[in-house]
Amino acid sequence: MTERSKTVFSRIVAAVAGRGLVSLLRTRTIVALIGLLLAFVAGIEVARPGTVNALWVSNMMLFAAPLGIVAAGQTLVMLTGGIDLSVASVATASAYVMATHSGLGGAPAVLYGLGVGFAVGLINGIGIALLRVQPLVMTLGTGLMTEGMLVVYSQKMMANAPRVPQFIEELGAGKFLGGIPNDLVLWAPIAIVIIFVLRRTGYGRLLYAVGDNSQACTLAGIRVWRILVVNYVTCSLLAAVAGLVIVGGTDAADLSLADVYLLPSVAAVIIGGTSIFGGRGGYSGTIIGALILTVLNSILILVDAPEPVRQILYGAIILLLATAYTRLTD
Amino acid sequence: MTKPAKGKSSVMAVPAAASNTPLTTRFRRSLRRYPSLFFMPALLIASLAITVAVHPQFSDFDLQSLAMGALPLAFAAAAQTAVVISGGIDLSIGSVMAVANVLAASTMEKASFGESLLLAAAVLIVGAAIGALNGLIVVLSRIPDVVATLTSGFIWGGIALVILEKPGGGAPQEFLNLGAGTLFTPWLPNALVLLVATVVVIWIPLRRSKLGLQFYAVGSDRIAAFRSGVNIDRTRFAAYIFSGLFSAVGGLGLTMTTGIGAPLAGVYYTLSGLAAVVVGGVSLAGGRGGMVGPVMAAFVLTLIPTDLIFLNIDPNFGQVIQGTLIVAIVMIGGFVDMARSRK
Numbered sequence: 001m002t003e004r005s006k007t008v009f010s011r012i013v014a015a016v017a018g019r020g021l022v023s024l025l026r027t028r029t030i031v032a033l034i035g036l037l038l039a040f041v042a043g044i045e046v047a048r049p050g051t052v053n054a055l056w057v058s059n060m061m062l063f064a065a066p067l068g069i070v071a072a073g074q075t076l077v078m079l080t081g082g083i084d085l086s087v088a089s090v091a092t093a094s095a096y097v098m099a100t101h102s103g104l105g106g107a108p109a110v111l112y113g114l115g116v117g118f119a120v121g122l123i124n125g126i127g128i129a130l131l132r133v134q135p136l137v138m139t140l141g142t143g144l145m146t147e148g149m150l151v152v153y154s155q156k157m158m159a160n161a162p163r164v165p166q167f168i169e170e171l172g173a174g175k176f177l178g179g180i181p182n183d184l185v186l187w188a189p190i191a192i193v194i195i196f197v198l199r200r201t202g203y204g205r206l207l208y209a210v211g212d213n214s215q216a217c218t219l220a221g222i223r224v225w226r227i228l229v230v231n232y233v234t235c236s237l238l239a240a241v242a243g244l245v246i247v248g249g250t251d252a253a254d255l256s257l258a259d260v261y262l263l264p265s266v267a268a269v270i271i272g273g274t275s276i277f278g279g280r281g282g283y284s285g286t287i288i289g290a291l292i293l294t295v296l297n298s299i300l301i302l303v304d305a306p307e308p309v310r311q312i313l314y315g316a317i318i319l320l321l322a323t324a325y326t327r328l329t330d
Numbered sequence: 331m332t333k334p335a336k337g338k339s340s341v342m343a344v345p346a347a348a349s350n351t352p353l354t355t356r357f358r359r360s361l362r363r364y365p366s367l368f369f370m371p372a373l374l375i376a377s378l379a380i381t382v383a384v385h386p387q388f389s390d391f392d393l394q395s396l397a398m399g400a401l402p403l404a405f406a407a408a409a410q411t412a413v414v415i416s417g418g419i420d421l422s423i424g425s426v427m428a429v430a431n432v433l434a435a436s437t438m439e440k441a442s443f444g445e446s447l448l449l450a451a452a453v454l455i456v457g458a459a460i461g462a463l464n465g466l467i468v469v470l471s472r473i474p475d476v477v478a479t480l481t482s483g484f485i486w487g488g489i490a491l492v493i494l495e496k497p498g499g500g501a502p503q504e505f506l507n508l509g510a511g512t513l514f515t516p517w518l519p520n521a522l523v524l525l526v527a528t529v530v531v532i533w534i535p536l537r538r539s540k541l542g543l544q545f546y547a548v549g550s551d552r553i554a555a556f557r558s559g560v561n562i563d564r565t566r567f568a569a570y571i572f573s574g575l576f577s578a579v580g581g582l583g584l585t586m587t588t589g590i591g592a593p594l595a596g597v598y599y600t601l602s603g604l605a606a607v608v609v610g611g612v613s614l615a616g617g618r619g620g621m622v623g624p625v626m627a628a629f630v631l632t633l634i635p636t637d638l639i640f641l642n643i644d645p646n647f648g649q650v651i652q653g654t655l656i657v658a659i660v661m662i663g664g665f666v667d668m669a670r671s672r673k
């Protein structure tokens with residue numbers, strides 16, 4: 001059934017777009033993604049002329065940055081064939097812990113927040129790499145632990161109300177030079193470093209190798225566990241950083257702050273062309289994926305539908321995009 | 331994936347247990363084959379014993395609240411088990427439960443008992459239909475199960491919010507009593523009867539059927555199952571239907587035990603149900619485990635926060651313990667497997 005429907009599907013696509021375009025999309029998926037992003041932007045401009053201007057673009061960047069940073073960690077983890085379901089809890093916990101320690105001053109507060117990410121990432125890494133727990137189960141477990149600990153912590157910290165420091169607010173919501181969002185200044189270096197590490201360094205190659213065939217890596221003398229531990233710590237740290245950006249944007253640390261980021265963080269990676277089975281993909285696709293999801297969100301806000309309907313549309317479009325992508329590239 | 335060859339499936343040729351082997355050998359064999367069948371009751375009895383120890387006044391009322399608390403979680407675990415055994419995973423269960431919950435509560439508010447039963451049947455059909463949609467999405471889109479159901483769960487969650495924006499609605503008292511009352515003696519909560527009856531009526535015939543065997547075959551080795559003539563796509567699709575059906579029962583259970591519909595109540599059950607599945611000895615790799623383990627694990631996971639309250643510890647540690655328990659049990663399973671393979 002799938003074979004037949006696949007050929008039917010490809011035939012339709014071919015009839016519409018011509019063979020050359022399909023093969024172009026297959027080999028250069030990033031082009032397709034950018035095309036899709038531009039189509040979305042054009043769609044907005046057609047529906048509401050005058051929406052797309054410098055301010056809008058800078059707002060999109062501002063909103064996309066935290067998603068892009070969470071999805072960066074998720075990309076690294078998925079490249080090795082794993083998944084991290086604890087990113088949302090880690091981001092929330094990092095933001096909350098940072099906010100309750102803001103009395104200590106900026107740097108220590110941020111360190112406390114990042115410390116949460118480091119700790120959870122280390123537990124994830126050790127459990128997955130050394131104790132061989134499936135990533136899904138391990139990160140599910142640590143996600144539940146983090147959430148539970150955070151609730152207990154928030155009740156213990158009643159007297160010490162969370163307060164978001166000024167510079168975090170600036171980071172998450174501010175702009176400079178007439179429109180460059182501050183969080184882009186954080187996101188861009190992260191993106192450059194990750195793309196560089198994945199493409200140009202031995203560690204990056206090892207990540208792809210482990211995702212492709214971790215057994216072969218072990219046989220080749222690679223200490224796979226080290227790579228995995230570093231990878232999961234990096235992922236959680238990135239989630240913690242994203243948590244700080246998110247709380248800067250909302251200016252209120254609550255216990256479900258980053259919950260909404262779990263699905264988009266996975267979806268951005270999948271739409272961006274990284275295989276969940278590992279070994280294939282990269283961060284540049286994820287960046288476009290994060291931008292597509294952010295623009296999609298802004299389209300849905302323009303649609304002026306009630307929140308639940310927006311949620312349904314958002315999920316349905318993600319499904320369609322991921323399906324089209326998986327079927328085109330398979 | 332190509333179309334599997336037509337023909338009689340050969341997975342049916344499973345030898346029946348020889349009846350002339352000594353009882354002790356058979357016992358040892360089944361212990362090895364289904365460790366959770368012995369381990370889970372032990373864990374459940376132990377946690378019940380701890381509960382009675384920390385709370386000596388344990389009464390029929392406590393038993394009822396335990397059964398009512400565990401009912402939705404047990405169905406969430408059952409729903410997840412059906413999919414996990416066939417090698418998939420369903421992260422939309424909580425949202426499907428929410429849809430069933432609000433659908434029941436919003437339509438039954440002014441219904442008579444008879445009407446509410448009919449409506450309950452309709453809700454079950456809707457649940458199975460949503461499960462079928464999940465299955466179609468997974469099979470046709472070829473997106474990995476985790477991502478596909480995470481996303482479709484987002485959609486079902488939106489639908490639950492469309493049906494009922496805020497917690498509300500209700501159901502006739504007789505209907506609520508199906509899950510909240512007791513039968514014959516106060517020590518036999520209806521919730522327990524309902525749970526056992528549903529699992530027995532749906533799962534046992536399924537497991538003994540060809541389809542049930544195909545679930546296990548596809549879950550344990552997709553390629554081997556395919557070569558044995560099992561239609562992989564159809565089997566996975568069917569597993570999602572059963573997941574949707576069990577989730578719908580869970581949603582009805584939620585209506586019975588809480589008395590209202592709450593569009594966001596289901597969220598908790600996706601992850602906790604998965605936790606119960608893992609704790610209940612069902613391998614997430616697929617093909618191994620049964621329904622008894624996860625259902626009992628649901629009771630154990632429900633007992634933990636209760637015990638913490640009795641011990642005057644913050645019940646929110648329950649979630650921490652739950653997370654720890656999932657990881658610990660999987661690790662123990664890993665060690666047991668390693669020890670066995672070294673032998």
